[in-house]
Amino acid sequence: MKSFKKNLSCLLFFSIVFLSMVVNAESYKDTKGYKDYLKLPDKYKSSAMEAMYKNSYEAKQKIINLPSSKGGTLGQYLDNKANTSAVNDLGWVTKPYQGGYEVERSMMLGNMKLIYRWNVNSNGVIKAINGKAIGITN
Numbered sequence: 001m002k003s004f005k006k007n008l009s010c011l012l013f014f015s016i017v018f019l020s021m022v023v024n025a026e027s028y029k030d031t032k033g034y035k036d037y038l039k040l041p042d043k044y045k046s047s048a049m050e051a052m053y054k055n056s057y058e059a060k061q062k063i064i065n066l067p068s069s070k071g072g073t074l075g076q077y078l079d080n081k082a083n084t085s086a087v088n089d090l091g092w093v094t095k096p097y098q099g100g101y102e103v104e105r106s107m108m109l110g111n112m113k114l115i116y117r118w119n120v121n122s123n124g125v126i127k128a129i130n131g132k133a134i135g136i137t138n
Contacts, residue, residue, distance in 0.1 A: 056094040059101035059120040066126065067138045077136055078105050078116065086110070102129075 014065035037045070037053035058128045064075030071077070082089035090113075100121035102106040120126050128137040 052089045052096065056096070056101055060092055060103050060119055061119050062124065063103045063124060068136050069138050070136055072115075075134060080105075082107055087114075 026101075037050055064073060066074045068074045068077040081087060086109060089132070090107040090108060093104045093106070094101050096102075097119060098121075100119060103120060104115045105116045114132060115130060116136065117130045118126055118128050119132050126137075128134040
């Protein structure tokens with residue numbers, strides 16, 4: 001009975017740790033992430049524009065680094081799916097949405113568009129918002 005309780009408490013501990021990583025998606029900070037912004041001509045640069053590019057990049061990185069229910073991370077799973085010969089990868093799109101960001105990965109399978117979509121709110125909380133994203137997000 002002691003062994004069972006010990007195994008159960010270990011399982012509970014790891015479940016709590018794993019779920020907290022998924023829900024909060026550890027803050028991802030990378031100052032090189034907004035290289036597109038740095039390439040803009042100076043007349044388009046501003047502190048607000050820089051913040052938007054940087055926050056958009058960080059939202060995308062949070063999604064890419066989330067664990068997938070299919071194994072590995074979401075980024076790895078979607079890259080593997082996109083690398084099949086029948087799929088045309090349309091890439092990642094990140095856009096501002098209700099104070100946070102909406103992150104989307106699109107692919108074409110024949111004439112069918114596959115869309116995976118998540119919201120990252122201003123607090124960094126991630127929510128899968130369509131069936132395809134829900135199906136692969138832990």
